[in-house]
Amino acid sequence: MDSTYAGAYGHIKALSLDLLSKDQINRIKESSKDEFIAILSGTNYKQDIDEVYNRYREEDLIDIVVNTHFLRNCKNAIMLLPSSGKGLIRAYLSKIDIENIKLILAAKLIGKDLQMTENMLTINRGFPLGILSPMLSKDEYSNIIQQKDLAEVINYLTRYDYGKVLLPFSVSAELSRDVSGMATALDVEYYNGLLKAFKFYNGNEGPILRFIQSQIDIRNIMTVIKAIEMNKTVENILIKGGSISTEKLAEMSKMRIEDAIKDIPFDLSEALELYRKEGLVANFEVELKRQSHDRYLQIFKASSISLESVLSFIIEAEIERDMIRLNWFKKYYNIEKEVVNIGYGI
Numbered sequence: 271m272d273s274t275y276a277g278a279y280g281h282i283k284a285l286s287l288d289l290l291s292k293d294q295i296n297r298i299k300e301s302s303k304d305e306f307i308a309i310l311s312g313t314n315y316k317q318d319i320d321e322v323y324n325r326y327r328e329e330d331l332i333d334i335v336v337n338t339h340f341l342r343n344c345k346n347a348i349m350l351l352p353s354s355g356k357g358l359i360r361a362y363l364s365k366i367d368i369e370n371i372k373l374i375l376a377a378k379l380i381g382k383d384l385q386m387t388e389n390m391l392t393i394n395r396g397f398p399l400g401i402l403s404p405m406l407s408k409d410e411y412s413n414i415i416q417q418k419d420l421a422e423v424i425n426y427l428t429r430y431d432y433g434k435v436l437l438p439f440s441v442s443a444e445l446s447r448d449v450s451g452m453a454t455a456l457d458v459e460y461y462n463g464l465l466k467a468f469k470f471y472n473g474n475e476g477p478i479l480r481f482i483q484s485q486i487d488i489r490n491i492m493t494v495i496k497a498i499e500m501n502k503t504v505e506n507i508l509i510k511g512g513s514i515s516t517e518k519l520a521e522m523s524k525m526r527i528e529d530a531i532k533d534i535p536f537d538l539s540e541a542l543e544l545y546r547k548e549g550l551v552a553n554f555e556v557e558l559k560r561q562s563h564d565r566y567l568q569i570f571k572a573s574s575i576s577l578e579s580v581l582s583f584i585i586e587a588e589i590e591r592d593m594i595r596l597n598w599f600k601k602y603y604n605i606e607k608e609v610v611n612i613g614y615g616i
Contacts, residue, residue, distance in 0.1 A: 281350045282583050288314050288343060289586055298594065303601040307331070310594070315339055332598040334390055337401040340591040344404040347580055354471060355577040358478070359584060361467035366403040368460045371432055374414060375449045378423055384415040391415070406430075420444055435459045454507045461486050461509050471577070478578060481566045486512035487535070488558040494523045494530060495554055536561050544608055563589060 290298070294313050301309045310332075311319050318335045326334055348359055370391060377384055384391060386408065390401055402411055417423045424440045427433030439452045464482050468475070490508050497504045504523040508516040513535060522530040527545070531538045531554075541557040544550065563585060570582035599605070 282347065282580055285343065285346055285350075286583055286586075289583075290314075290590055295590075295593065299597055301601070303604075306598060306601055310335070329602055330390075332602075333401075333595065336591045336594045337390060340587055341402065341404055343587045344584060347583055348404060351577075351580060354469075355580060358464075358467045358469075358577065359580060360405060361464045362581070362584065363404055364463065365460055366401060367406055367432065368456045370401070370403065370411070371414075371427070372449065372453050372456060374423060375420060375436075375443075375452060378417070378420045379443065379447060379449055386412055386415065431459060431463070432456065450507075457489065458509055461489070461511055465511055474573070475577065477566055477569045477573075478581065480513075481562065481570075481581075483511065483513045484535075484562045484565070486510075487514050488555065488562060490514060490516070490519050491531070491534060491536070491558060492551075492555050494519055495527055495551060497523045498525070498527050498530060499551060548608060 290313055297309050298306070307319065307328075315335055318339045319331075322331065322334050322338070344363055348356060348363075351359060373391070374384060386402075391411065402408060406414075414423060414426055417426050420443060421440050424433055424436045427436060435455045435458075436452050439449075439455065443449055443452055461482075464485070468479055468482060486509055490512055491514070493504055493507055496502075504520055508519050510516055522534075528542055531542065536558055538554055538557055541553040544553045567582050567585060570578035570585075573579060
């Protein structure tokens with residue numbers, strides 16, 4: 271038992287009451303488009319809905335609401351942590367910044383205007399671009415999007431590690447009109463930062479390290495699958511640190527998808543069947559994440575007074591956000607394509 275986390279654990283148990291119950295989840299999944307917002311209003315999302323309901327279009331409302339709710343949970347969890355645990359959780363959540371920065375760079379490269387609403391970045395007056403972050407403030411994001419071009423954005427970001435990683439690309443990206451090199455560099459920075467933030471504190475944190483490695487595996491497997499589908503090379507875009515070597519992944523990229531996924535620590539047979547039927551590569555990623563969550567969340571939750579319990583809450587909040595957004599998106603746009611279950615009771 272680690273007394274350092276005793277107080278945080280009690281508060282996390284209280285925060286966990288904010289997560290949806292299975293009954294609430296089922297009602298959301300079974301609802302029609304017209305019932306969706308009303309049913310969500312009958313949960314702990316009511317305050318978030320009431321605050322923004324009359325200010326945004328219906329198609330944007332759910333994104334704003336679930337992102338606001340998720341970020342509030344993240345901030346509350348981080349505040350409860352002792353200093354020894356804050357680094358890893360912040361490193362994990364910095365993926366939000368990474369994705370936002372990628373999107374900002376891409377938008378600046380093609381000359382699109384960006385705006386901020388509540389806890390969202392938007393493009394072209396309302397189209398959701400990305401969510402704001404519990405790390406970078408709204409003011410910081412406002413300053414970033416006010417930079418006039420790609421070079422100025424990169425220069426502004428040099429006050430953070432992100433910018434130092436991007437600086438070598440400031441000229442080449444403008445000339446090539448391509449941000450893929452910067453995207454890879456940001457991914458490498460993220461996963462290296464996550465591994466660096468991991469520390470053995472009590473000696474029983476091995477599952478956290480294996481979870482981080484599984485996240486690197488997921489990123490690399492999806493890189494391989496997309497490369498196969500697009501007949502591209504994976505040279506220089508794989509990330510080291512996962513349980514699958516980059517050499518093996520490079521070999522996988524030369525195979526057919528059904529052959530490449532045979533010898534990996536995930537069972538993607540269901541996703542493969544749906545891919546053959548619907549043609550959605552996204553199902554592979556959903557299935558990979560689901561299996562990783564199923565594998566590690568119960569372990570984290572069983573380690574009650576520990577960093578693992580806080581991480582499990584963050585991940586469950588993340589799954590809940592993705593579940594609500596996916597179900598709303600399918601209902602609002604009347605999408606019939608079958609999607610792999612996001613998982614962990616959801």
